[in-house]
Amino acid sequence: NCKLTPVVHTGLGSLKGEYVSVKGKETGVHAYLGVPFAKPPLGPSLRLAPPQPAEGWEGVRDATKQPPMCIQSKEAVLDLADKLGGLLAEIPDISEDCLYLNIYSPAKRANNAKLPVMVWIHGGGFTLGSASTYDGSALAYRLGILGFLSTGDENISGNFGLLDQVEALKWIQQHIHNFGGDPGLVTIFGESAGGVSVSLLLLSPLSDGLFHRAIAESGTAAMNVFVANDPLPMAQAIANASGCSLESTKKISDLNVDGHFLTKPVDELFRKHELHAVPFMTGVNNDEGGWILASVSNF
Template sequence: MWTRMETVLKTVLTLVSCLGTVSAASLGVVQTEGGSVQGQIVPLGIFRSVDVFKGIPFAAKPGIFEKPKAHPGWSGTLKATKFAKRCLQMTLLQTSTIGSEDCLYLNIWVPHGRQVSSNLPVMVWFYGGAFMVGGSMGPNFLNNYLYSGQEIAGRAGVIVVSVGYRVGTLGFLSTGDSRLPGNYGLWDQHSAIGWVHRNIRAFGGDPENIAIFGESAGGASVNHQMLSPHNKGLLKRAISQSGVALCSWALNRNPLKVAEQVAVKVGCPTDDQMVTCLKSTDAQTLSMATKIHQGTPDHPAVMNLLLSPVVDGDFLPDQPENLFHNAADIDYIAGVNSMDGHLFTSMDIPSLGKKNQSTPVKDVRRLLAAYTKDKGQAGLDLAFAQYTSGWAPDSTPSQEEIKRTAVDIGTDYIFLVSIQTAIKLHAANARSGRTYSYLLSEPSLMAGPGKPYHDWVGSDHADDLQFVFGKPFTTPKAYGDQHRRLSGYMMAYWTNFATTGDPNTGKLEVPVTWPEFTSTKQQFLDINSSMTQDSVRQDMRSRYVLLWTSTLPSLPSYHNTAAN
């Protein structure tokens, strides 16, 4: 009896699935500026589907240290059903390279109901990876494709686009002048934005309603794109997750030194023949020439990230803090994870991440000394006193106090302070553009008994990605109900914002009204799986923002003092 019922049920489900596939609309063959393309239909339910296009070229194969050029096009119909290769880069173990020089491709997810979609808002994704690694072309980790736009597109009725851009030496090496101006990865992103603006209407998108979003180096890239005069009129909105242009690692202030180090590494001279030699060097050799080095408390890893955007007088005509007038009409969300610094600080101080090892206070002082180095002993003493002011006086601090303080220092220095500064600059320069600030405070899935992290660890770096891209829905067994709740919240805020410029208004309901951040009322939303009206808060870590942006800079420079 039960077996027969199972058979009937399976038959009904199969019929429903077929009906959904047949009845839901599809774009079919789409005409782009390079030629016609055809993707795949993925059914989402009855009368709902998404067209997925993989590996559409938005520019030609780039020359080494050259800006991207228009793609020559193709004849016939391009079967856009396979991801292209990611841009050439080191493997995670830094022992070899993966990817291709021919990597300027994008992927598109277009949702449909009974009719073919039209005039949909568009969200363009830039991946992170310290400007050194990363990709959105297929599986990211353990055969798991993190950046699929299917959940976002299907739930919220927006088009999602993910793009490839050059990283590492090929994307960001620069001499700091016209010989090798750099920012090739940023030019790739800009080229993709331009392609989307010109072609997305054919896919049912609104070219006047483009939002860009990204995380870490991708979040900093988003901010750089907003600030560049080259994107004037192309962008409506932007979201930076855990990264802005003002982050210490997001701008190289001494690029010539790095270029000369790379030249020596690959056997090129450092004289006037250096650039000619570098341009004729094999791309794989160049990609292996700059590696990410392990950090220590005295030399934190974030200070070893040597390849990043530069002020080139063209894409970035001035220091980022002086370019926020270019984003005056762009709506902006920027935020930070509550323990964004945990991943990095645990690498700098290995004992921090180990449950069975104690972290000495002196290691926290060493880390802080590295971050305040140019202010000497006075800067270190002042900062240390502020970060330890909550420790119980006249007693030995607990290991949790010591380790959490180290994480707070890393989070503030690497991410939070710069992000808050960017938010304030955007609000101060805004005309029509609205500003929103957030803190993601959901405990890490890696924290707790039997798990690798201490049970007090909050949202670590990159923890936001799984929720923004709906992983708790696509792989439900790996998550709990609270994670699906949080993922639903984040997709709602993000896509509402992309649609209307207001994260509270759009197709999806939100749990709490997220107020605008203004110069006079610096409110932010504390995002987690148990949100209430108390989730709206004010002045994010303001005493520490003041420490890094005002108090420490006002101290005399250690080097100047030593010279006098």
């Protein structure tokens, strides 16, 4: 009976999920929520640092509750939920311990199934968003300062949120077969900042071989809106708030050419066609941004 409580076994440990009916369908899916794909990015060695692979666990892990959202403005999330009229799936707690996947697999599938895998990367301007706000599979990545703070050197190299995405894709390559997925047929797709992330992953040598198709909706790496041309005001604000001198905070921006995730400026990579040769679809969603028109109608 596919409606019984599902349990899946992975190389890291066992997970107990739940059966979820698909809206408007007689079929359903097995949902595994809050599956860790990296160590919690806490403490002086893991905060503001590249993610480390997840550790295993003993026994059966409960995977029936939404994971926390990465650090962001709860007020902004609630305001967004109000504007969207309750379209958000769920608004959980906020925590630095937030690097988890939500995985959905057809409840009725063959034991040896090798199904295509769709990996959703949420939007939110690299400052908002979480897997829990979508009724489907999504990955989490660190946002704002904790995800993209950079000193412009090896001390805090930056782009940790993008490295989180790479770590999640590595986890999928290693473990998605346990859920009936084909690690050789992974499509990444995202909207807004998620679309930017998708096209950045196309440009990064770190993601080579981790996905096989890509869809960027309403956002691409060619948009420079997410790169701070003048980081000094933000640097000053963060320095003041943390009690540090501005001299100790060399550079803060959403994205930067760190020589690791990005080896060259985005425009140069595009111009020289230095990107992964996979099928790529891009465009702008209908009514993109329409939900905010009412709030800006006076401008």
